Amino acid sequence: MSVGLTITRTIAAPPERVFAAWTRPEDFSVWFGGNAVDVPTESVLMDVRVDGRWTAVMHVPDGSEIYWHGRYTEVDPPRRLAFTMDDDPASDTLEPVVVTFAPAAGGTEMRLTQPRDDLTNEQLAQTLLGYNSFFDTMEILLAGRD
Template sequence: MTEYFTLTRTLRAPRELVFDALTRPEHFAVWFGTAAVEVPQESLVMDVRPGGAFRAVMVLPDGNRIDWSGEYSAVEPPSHLAMTLTDQPDGDAGLPVLFDLDEVDGGTQLTIRQDRADFTDEQVAATIAGYNAFVDDMERVVEAMTGA
């Protein structure tokens, strides 16, 4: 049985805009890198449909890069997105990552679940910290989309 770790946050925006931030390259490139890392929009491949490919490059402050890849497995606008994700694109199919968007008072509750696989507790904590940084920047993206 797959064990997932979970992050849940509420964003002050309609879930359609949050879903757009997850699936449109011009928004994704901003929050996926966070303020500290560049994700050149031209590096993105986002074929957002079941079976569609995902690829992105993160350019780190020290000049190193991380190549990401995956495949979308479920696309149900504006409530659910599922994909695999790996930073080892030449030899790893990636781990399942699920995004669920629920309408709540004041905005959208975003729940991100990722397969724990063989992650140590420290790796889980670091990944959750990374997702929190992503969502911090995603919140700024969706606020700009709403004009708030």
């Protein structure tokens, strides 16, 4: 895997709950996109098993929509989740995004590693900002929940 970026966060919730935030449409639709975009729960479809597919639609502030899709390549609750992720309906990314979940002081250490694929340095920087915004929203969603 050509590593593009790695983000590590400690989330104040147990690994099972943080893993669920990635695999339950009602949670994923809240944090995916952060506060800047709307992801309707009904647009999120998740068949959380190896080779299962997922989709989500982002409604961005300029009025456009981004159609995300991919497939799960590893599902090991609550330790590891790997999935492909693409916003081009005509393509299928091969290298997965990998998220690991480990018990840590104060909750769960969540580590996301995303391949570089064909992203420019500027796109990688924007992706990093985006994920950090998403994870800020996830922290609020999971605060005080078990």
